[in-house]
Amino acid sequence: MSDTATGVRVKLPTHLRRLxxxxxxxxxEVTGTVTQRAVLDALEAAHPVLRGTIRxxxxxxxxxxxxxxxxxxxxxxxxxxAPLPAPVAAGTEPFLVVGAMAGG
Amino acid sequence: xxxxxxxxxxxxxxxxxxxxxxxEHWEVxxxxxxxxxxxHVAGSAADPDRVxxxxxxxxxxxxxxxxxxxxxxxAPVGNEFTYAGVPGTHQWYDGTPHxxxxxxxxxxxxxxxxxxxxxxxxxxxxxxRSSDGGQSWEELRGLREHGSGAHWQPGAGGMCLHTIVVxxxxxxxxxxxxxxxxxxxxxxxxKSWRPANRGLRSEGIPDGDAEVGHCVHxxxxxxxxxxTLYMQKHWDVMxxxxxxxxxxxxxxxxxxxxxxxxxxxxxxPDTVYVVPITSDSEHxxxxxxxxxxxxxxxxxxxxxxxxxxxxxxxxxNVLRDAMAVDSLDDCGVYxxxxxxxxxxxxxxxxxxxxxxxxxxxxxSVQVQTLP
Numbered sequence: 001m002s003d004t005a006t007g008v009r010v011k012l013p014t015h016l017r018r019l020x021x022x023x024x025x026x027x028x029e030v031t032g033t034v035t036q037r038a039v040l041d042a043l044e045a046a047h048p049v050l051r052g053t054i055r056x057x058x059x060x061x062x063x064x065x066x067x068x069x070x071x072x073x074x075x076x077x078x079x080x081x082a083p084l085p086a087p088v089a090a091g092t093e094p095f096l097v098v099g100a101m102a103g104g
Numbered sequence: 105x106x107x108x109x110x111x112x113x114x115x116x117x118x119x120x121x122x123x124x125x126x127x128e129h130w131e132v133x134x135x136x137x138x139x140x141x142x143x144h145v146a147g148s149a150a151d152p153d154r155v156x157x158x159x160x161x162x163x164x165x166x167x168x169x170x171x172x173x174x175x176x177x178x179a180p181v182g183n184e185f186t187y188a189g190v191p192g193t194h195q196w197y198d199g200t201p202h203x204x205x206x207x208x209x210x211x212x213x214x215x216x217x218x219x220x221x222x223x224x225x226x227x228x229x230x231x232x233r234s235s236d237g238g239q240s241w242e243e244l245r246g247l248r249e250h251g252s253g254a255h256w257q258p259g260a261g262g263m264c265l266h267t268i269v270v271x272x273x274x275x276x277x278x279x280x281x282x283x284x285x286x287x288x289x290x291x292x293x294x295k296s297w298r299p300a301n302r303g304l305r306s307e308g309i310p311d312g313d314a315e316v317g318h319c320v321h322x323x324x325x326x327x328x329x330x331x332t333l334y335m336q337k338h339w340d341v342m343x344x345x346x347x348x349x350x351x352x353x354x355x356x357x358x359x360x361x362x363x364x365x366x367x368x369x370x371x372x373p374d375t376v377y378v379v380p381i382t383s384d385s386e387h388x389x390x391x392x393x394x395x396x397x398x399x400x401x402x403x404x405x406x407x408x409x410x411x412x413x414x415x416x417x418x419x420x421n422v423l424r425d426a427m428a429v430d431s432l433d434d435c436g437v438y439x440x441x442x443x444x445x446x447x448x449x450x451x452x453x454x455x456x457x458x459x460x461x462x463x464x465x466x467x468s469v470q471v472q473t474l475p
Contacts, residue, residue, distance in 0.1 A: 013163075016164060049180045052184060057184045063165060
């Protein structure tokens with residue numbers, strides 16, 4: 001697919017919103033199939049300060065204590081190139097980047 | 105008017121404490137980077153307005169922050185620390201090979217002459233340098249690859265390069281300390297390195313006087329006598345008078361020679377400070393009495409400094425990077441505790457008072473003496 005999704009919504013945890021200096025959700029233009037990788041590529045392109053905070057710089061693997069949720073599903077362990085749920089691509093549901101529950 | 109700026113890293117953010125030269129009234133700003141661990145905040149001697157901070161956390165990794173206005177405002181810079189080449193393995197806690205993995209920056213050491221040049225000591229142990237104000241980082245790979253790296257093993261806090269001491273006469277000459285590998289020395293700006301642990305003896309390793317494997321906690325030197333190095337080791341307070349070629353014990357009459365920080369008076373290279381801790385299994389002051397110990401003789405003979413410090417029911421620790429001195433005429437001494445207090449002395453340690461009492465656990469304290 002070569003179409004572009006123009007209203008993909010990403011909801012970041014507080015620490016990353018502060019780092020990126022954004023309020024509320026981030027809305028992204030995503031080229032091609034809307035996948036984890038495509039969304040995170042677009043997010044990091046729009047906010048380079050987030051590079052390395054969600055995915056490892058070199059391997060692009062998800063950091064261990066970061067989770068990806070959408071449409072009441074845990075997508076953390078899905079393949080990065082798997083299509084995200086249609087409501088995420090359509091912008092009716094946000095893609096959630098979440099800090100895993102842990103003490104401290 | 106002269107003044108001081110105390111840069112404090114804590115488990116939950118950074119704080120900047122400022123006072124004029126009298127050091128009586130303090131302004132406290134922070135938390136910066138609230139909720140993140142700030143292992144170190146370090147100011148540039150070349151430009152006091154330039155300050156670097158290491159911000160990290162288990163969830164979102166490493167951020168390096170830079171301020172160009174003395175810590176009033178901050179902006180993230182580069183956070184990509186990639187080991188050079190194929191990094192291979194070091195020893196894991198159980199003795200098995202473990203791949204080198206970047207975890208965090210423990211210590212930042214800005215150049216004395218160029219505000220855009222800064223060294224970073226990281227976990228897993230390696231040394232990185234930035235020459236563009238922190239935007240990009242390059243490993244000085246000669247340290248990790250000098251030959252003994254595959255045998256380094258982490259201490260309880262991780263395998264961290266936590267101390268960087270640069271010779272003020274010649275910035276190409278430096279010492280670093282790694283837990284639990286020991287001291288390494290370079291004379292060529294970090295290209296090549298060799299162990300500098302002769303004279304150390306450690307009970308926690310199979311060969312007590314091995315060339316590497318010692319859990320060195322901190323190093324300090326005085327700029328007027330840079331061949332003399334002081335060391336707080338896991339156990340033992342040590343000294344070298346030949347740039348780390350040989351070390352000897354100066355623990356003398358300390359109540360315990362276990363501890364973390366060591367520092368030197370700004371104007372007297374023979375006046376040294378340590379904070380004895382009960383033991384490796386009891387990380388709090390002996391008898392629950394918080395005492396800084398000062399030697400005016402370069403070691404061996406130590407006096408407790410207690411005025412203004414809690415002398416009962418005190419069970420905090422003072423971590424390796426959490427003590428510093430200013431260079432005002434009456435040398436100020438500062439330290440932070442795991443209980444969140446930052447204590448200051450404006451009379452070289454004779455008397456103490458808290459600047460703040462209830463910060464998160466203090467990881468680091470650095471002081472800038474302002475013109």
